[in-house]
Amino acid sequence: MIDSSLSSSGAKVVVATCGDENHPPENITDGNTKTFWMSTGMFPQEFIIRFAEPTKISAVTVDSCNVKHLKIEKNTSQNASQFEPVTEKEFEHTEGHLQSNAISLNGSSATHLRFIITSGYDHFVSVHRVSVQN
Amino acid sequence: MISPCTQNSIISFCLCLSFCVYVRVSVGDAAVGKSALSHIFHSDGSLFQKNYSMTSGVELLMKCVNIPETNDSVELYIIDSAGKQTLVEACEKMWGDLSLLCLVFDLTSEQSFANCSHWMERVRAHCQGRHVPGVLVGNKSDLSARREVQASIAQDWAQSQGLEYHETSAKEMENCDAPLLALARTFHALYQERRETIQNLSPG
Numbered sequence: 001m002i003d004s005s006l007s008s009s010g011a012k013v014v015v016a017t018c019g020d021e022n023h024p025p026e027n028i029t030d031g032n033t034k035t036f037w038m039s040t041g042m043f044p045q046e047f048i049i050r051f052a053e054p055t056k057i058s059a060v061t062v063d064s065c066n067v068k069h070l071k072i073e074k075n076t077s078q079n080a081s082q083f084e085p086v087t088e089k090e091f092e093h094t095e096g097h098l099q100s101n102a103i104s105l106n107g108s109s110a111t112h113l114r115f116i117i118t119s120g121y122d123h124f125v126s127v128h129r130v131s132v133q134n
Numbered sequence: 135m136i137s138p139c140t141q142n143s144i145i146s147f148c149l150c151l152s153f154c155v156y157v158r159v160s161v162g163d164a165a166v167g168k169s170a171l172s173h174i175f176h177s178d179g180s181l182f183q184k185n186y187s188m189t190s191g192v193e194l195l196m197k198c199v200n201i202p203e204t205n206d207s208v209e210l211y212i213i214d215s216a217g218k219q220t221l222v223e224a225c226e227k228m229w230g231d232l233s234l235l236c237l238v239f240d241l242t243s244e245q246s247f248a249n250c251s252h253w254m255e256r257v258r259a260h261c262q263g264r265h266v267p268g269v270l271v272g273n274k275s276d277l278s279a280r281r282e283v284q285a286s287i288a289q290d291w292a293q294s295q296g297l298e299y300h301e302t303s304a305k306e307m308e309n310c311d312a313p314l315l316a317l318a319r320t321f322h323a324l325y326q327e328r329r330e331t332i333q334n335l336s337p338g
Contacts (some may be wrong), residue, residue: 038329041233043322065332096289096337122264123233124325126332 005031006132013037014080017045023079028127033063033098034086036128039117041126048080049130056134057105060113063129064099066090069120072103074110078095093121098128200321208292221262232260234317235268237297241289242280245270247288254295267320269298269313 006029016025018040024048027035030080039045054076069090073083086108091099097117117125200206237253239246250270257266270292272283285301292299298320300313 020329036332039331040325065335096335122328123321124328124332 005029006130007031010053011049011132013047014050014101015046015048015114020097023126028130029076031129031131033128036065036126038126039120041122041123043120044116044118044123046114047127048112050080050112050115054109054111055069055132056069056107057113057132058107059104059133061102061129061131061133062115062127064091064101064125064127065094066120066122066125067099067117067127068121069117070101071105071116071118072105073114073116074105074108075112075114076109077111080112080114082113083126086113098113102133155318199318200207201318203234206322232257232266234321235266235297236271236317237268238271238273239283241274241283241288241301242277247283247291249292264314265324267317267324268296269300269316269336270295271313272299272301273304275301275308 007026008031010092011029013025013028016037019025020038023036023038025037027037028047029049037047056084062073065116066115069088071088074086075083086105089101089103091101092120093099115130119129135173220281233255237250237257239250242248270288272285272288274280285299288301290300298316300309300316302309304310
């Protein structure tokens with residue numbers, strides 16, 4: 001099942017490496033693919049999502065644009081530090097529509113998920129929605 | 135013996151809007167005045183390196199530029215890389231992420247201008263099809279008696295490569311801000327354009 005939105009379950013973005021105030025990182029967790037967070041140049045870029053409580057995650061789905069390579073890390077701590085790598089994925093380039101990639105996390109338990117975009121298909125990348133399958 | 139004119143070197147620049155980080159890479163032969171230019175970009179023209187020495191490593195400078203008629207400002211990270219071939223290769227891996235190109239040559243050296251095509255090819259190979267806007271800068275315009283490259287020829291070549299042409303004198307601090315501002319504006323415009331495109335995308 002996909003949650004209607006991560007933010008409604010108390011999850012929020014606590015770190016993002018850049019931000020245009022018109023496209024804030026909260027747009028990642030609002031469950032709406034029409035709103036987005038956009039990077040403003042250079043790689044890597046990253047954002048960290050904090051869950052209200054430790055959460056078992058079987059997979060995440062990332063709706064994005066121009067992302068080429070994504071790494072996911074997690075931790076089970078109260079702080080956004082000391083992450084361990086979970087997985088990484090190369091995204092296909094899409095034209096005219098969003099990339100939508102489901103990434104298996106094998107039921108890992110996490111309080112924070114860290115998304116590191118190491119490269120893109122353009123100077124700028126956008127992330128429209130991250131949703132979690134428990 | 136290798137003459138300094140055949141050695142090549144690079145400056146790469148990263149630009150950053152108040153909300154953005156941009157990269158531009160500047161390349162060109164050693165001794166064409168890239169370091170002096172990058173220092174003037176950095177210091178608003180208040181500084182010309184009197185004690186010039188060939189860049190021997192990588193130097194990072196930072197500067198903030200306002201984009202006219204907007205509320206956006208640009209932070210520039212200027213990475214000035216060394217002029218020696220061996221060090222160029224070490225820096226070349228950074229080109230994969232470059233966003234803007236600033237190619238600098240010496241107006242008093244025909245050879246440094248001729249080498250520009252070599253640099254364009256080398257940079258393009260790293261861009262992986264991404265559109266990288268750029269400028270061509272003829273430096274040392276103060277040395278008019280020693281000029282070997284005519285403005286019209288440089289202008290034509292720049293146009294053929296999709297670059298905007300500027301002439302500067304880092305020594306006299308003439309026109310040094312123009313290439314920088316041009317690059318910043320271009321990239322700012324590119325950001326706006328991409329943002330619009332993304333806004334109009336349909337869900338996957």
